Amino acid sequence: MSESKPANPLREGLLNRAMPEPCTIVIFGATGDLTHRKLVPALYNLAAEGALPQAVNVVGFARRDKTDEVFRKELGEATRKFSRQGVNEELWEAFADSIFYHRSEFDNAAGYVALAERLDELDATRGTRGNRLFYLAVAPDQFQTILHNLRESGLNRAPQGGWARVIVEKPFGTDLPSARALNALVEGSFPESDTYRIDHYLGKETAQNIMVLRFANAIFEQLWNARYIHHVQITASEPLGVEGRAGYYDKSGALRDMVQNHLLQLLCLTAMEPPAGLDADSIRDEKVKVLKSLSPLTPEMVRERVVRAQYGAGAINGKRVAAYRDEQNVNPESVTDTYVALQLNIDNWRWAGVPFFVRVGKRLPKAATEIAIHFKGAPPVLFNAAGQTLAENVLVIRIQPDEGISLRMSAKVPGAAVRVEPVKMDFHYGTSFGKATPEAYERLLLDAMSGDATLFARRDEVEEAWKFIDRIREAWDADSSDLALYSAGSWGPTEADELLARHGATWRRL
């Protein structure tokens, strides 16, 4: 989020942000889904909007044998399908000239030496000045091999005056020891300042808007504390099952797959103190403070405050769907959590006594990610006197889909009698800003090219999050008898409802 004066004075004022320096982006796992669906369409859209410098090369590194031309053709087809704003053929042709394919096994040292030679050649012929961004769009078990070979071939060190950065896709480990090992591994090749851990939730406009909502509007921040807020609900629900990711998901589960990263990030943005500045470290410092303030859960507290569950057979949109254990490639005796609901507490002055309820689940009735701030009720007098309980005010920040913000309040129903009903003020991004919202990957790739790490997770953030999550995992590993079941298409197990009922609250109906 920081800005600097461009070296080229003619660039000043052309973009609302600094233009990244010319660079080559090397994508490991170039034939994979992420490259085709997200990364290259994102880069194309950035190029189409003039947000990329004149010299940007994309080099795909993968095992399959193919030529530059074939690779470009495949990516062209994918971009036409997945680009949010379609494709201008003339512009695509020009952009495609900057795409190259490099075939090598990930563990073949000679392949990296050849890559280094090719990058040097591209620097010389296309003016990319030795700046390299390595994107590890591969399974985590390949990280070690790739990082080792990048180091051995010297590719992790930028030529003089240039830079070499690495983007790591989640998961950032599976627990604290593995995260530390992974971070040490990455740090063995790239310093923390050149490491970008991507959590695409942070690239979403609405996630970025949480800080704007809180710190650009004076009315909210005054109320943003335990004095006025009763509790906070953070939900990420999806009707999808494991969809071909069973191999990964059955080992991971909802807690590791979603809570450790996406949901704790949203919680941090919701709960953090105003940062000293908008630079990456000021913001990440505040997020880390939230993680450090999370009340640690003992095994007894885990039993009391964390509900884990797995979906059984049911129906989604009227269509029968199988139980999790009957999904392809899932262990029929799996105790993997496909649903987690938990109560978190933040032990600081601002949030003392305010429970944060987080729930995430698969095979729930609809897809929705949102943060709901439930304010305390009005005093029990006048319109809120005994027997006249009013709905409390709720501020909802919808992350996806239908990004927006709504505020529930009470209003008088027209008529001679005094009848008060809840009404909703609703702001929809799609309605107010007709322009297609940029994909999260566009923003994140541009930031990584620009050296802005604000929307990327820092090492200590990742490790603090694991520290909290590991306590839950350890309690679960010691006793798996508490795994609840819920029917696919329902809103989760009744145990999760009880979690809120203890605090006089209910889950929001989404």
Added chain:
Amino acid sequence: MSSVTTDIEGVGMPVEIGRIDRELGKLWEEAGETKTRASLLNLVLYSEDASAIRENTNIIAEIAGEHACRAILILADPHAGQSRARAWINAHCHMAGKRQICSEQITFHLEGEAACALPSIVFSHLDSDLPLCFWWQAPFRRPIDDVLWSWVDRMVFDSAQWADPAPPLHIVREIGALGDGKTVLGDLNWARILGARFAIASLFDHSRALENLPHIEQVSIDHAPGCRSTAILLLGWLASRLGWKLQPMMSKPFFLAPNGTHVQFALTEKAGPSISRCSFRSGKCEFLLERCATRSFFEVTVSCPGFNEHPRIVNAGREKPSDLLLAELSRGGRHGLYREALEAILPII
């Protein structure tokens, strides 16, 4: 029935001016849940050209897809013999997911004395608490209506339409200075050169190219007939960014660069897009951008001993009035660079 009358009457449902809000309310009530009214902006388009009604309505339809607004379209005929004010309402809707998102348009035809009541017409039909963007398409005249202009957040105009730019430019600058100077001046001519500015900037991104920037000796710009002011504005932008000072008193004006280099310039009229070619000479290096009429891209090339870049294409931007207004609304900001560009070339405007 004249075509003007047909145009304006085809623009929507006629309503009494005193009942506009009520009729708009009914419009949305009848639409029920199927349509959602949205508004982030009051957008006023003022014209004295009767034939502009249809095009302005089309512009609003295109703008509304990206900038939900309450649009107020005013056709004024201050010289009409009779004083009359009439109004029509309509909506522009587009699909957003499963919903139709709609912007309102109120069209006024103000004749004779009624045309002098412009501020009251505008003020009484604004959507409250939303910024006011006012596109003035008529000639600027004195006296300046400071009651009206001090309410305007963004005043849009197109200096390329001015046959003699100096007098209206003075008025515009005075309007910009009203109050605390809060009114943003949005010259569509500035939006028109955005693509060229991007393309020219990209010529000098490479460090080897950048070294040449302070040593430019010659700038040549080819512009379309009627677009001399566009080319001058582009020149003004270059001068203000690079610290060149115009030496207008010489028989052939030139710019003086901070390092003492004399920068000659030549503007040539040539059929085609508003800016079709720009070249920059610095020693033995030439930096060139060219665009042919049928393409929406500039081709940029650098020829420099020991340093040759691949020719590249850079989006030239679009030039339809609605595209220019979209660019103006989307980029926002106060256009500090525009003011600096103007200052740099005022003597030759």
